[in-house]
Amino acid sequence: MRSWALKLGLLALLLSSGARAFEVRHGPLTVTYQDPRDRQQLGVVFKAWDAAARDLRALGLPPPPTRIEAALSAADFAVRTGEPANIAASTQSAVIRTQRFTALARSGLLPITIRHEAFHTAQPSGIPRWLAEGLARTFSGEARRDPPGPTGLTSLSSEALSAQLLRRDPVQLAAAYVEATRRAGALVRVRGYRGALKAAGVS
Ligand SMILES: [Zn+2]
Numbered sequence: 001m002r003s004w005a006l007k008l009g010l011l012a013l014l015l016s017s018g019a020r021a022f023e024v025r026h027g028p029l030t031v032t033y034q035d036p037r038d039r040q041q042l043g044v045v046f047k048a049w050d051a052a053a054r055d056l057r058a059l060g061l062p063p064p065p066t067r068i069e070a071a072l073s074a075a076d077f078a079v080r081t082g083e084p085a086n087i088a089a090s091t092q093s094a095v096i097r098t099q100r101f102t103a104l105a106r107s108g109l110l111p112i113t114i115r116h117e118a119f120h121t122a123q124p125s126g127i128p129r130w131l132a133e134g135l136a137r138t139f140s141g142e143a144r145r146d147p148p149g150p151t152g153l154t155s156l157s158s159e160a161l162s163a164q165l166l167r168r169d170p171v172q173l174a175a176a177y178v179e180a181t182r183r184a185g186a187l188v189r190v191r192g193y194r195g196a197l198k199a200a201g202v203s
């Protein structure tokens with residue numbers, strides 16, 4: 001009887017909306033996930049987080065105690081974040097909301113997503129959106145996967161580029177990410193991460 005009650009309790013927890021079925025601590029990092037299969041990806045998540053945290057501390061940008069919440073499904077992710085289903089993750093201050101870990105792992109995106117979002121938790125407040133995305137993608141290594149051709153956006157002002165990053169059109173959004181990453185990458189090569197932030201007046 002007792003074990004039934006326990007099982008029913010777990011089922012209720014799984015079914016109630018917004019429930020955090022599983023929670024794991026890893027130092028100052030807390031990870032919650034809802035699909036039990038995501039447990040198999042925890043080692044990858046911890047390893048990517050530890051490397052990112054170490055590299056961020058070396059840059060003088062220590063990440064705060066952070067919570068990573070993996071969604072149950074793409075639909076659940078959209079409800080939690082208000083983002084479209086093709087977005088891998090979304091970070092608000094020290095809470096990172098991701099797609100299901102297993103889904104990200106299948107696309108080869110899990111470590112890079114954790115590293116990208118780790119940068120967002122550590123970035124100074126008030127950073128312009130184009131610089132935040134450009135630096136996060138430079139830090140994560142996504143820049144190395146970008147296509148080499150023209151973005152068609154080189155004449156955009158920083159403000160217009162930030163605005164473009166908020167638009168939902170996937171083709172325009174991809175070009176805006178590449179453009180922001182090229183601009184941020186050029187700053188990092190000359191001034192380093194701290195110098196890039198200082199140049200934007202946010203550090
Ligand atoms: Zn980002």
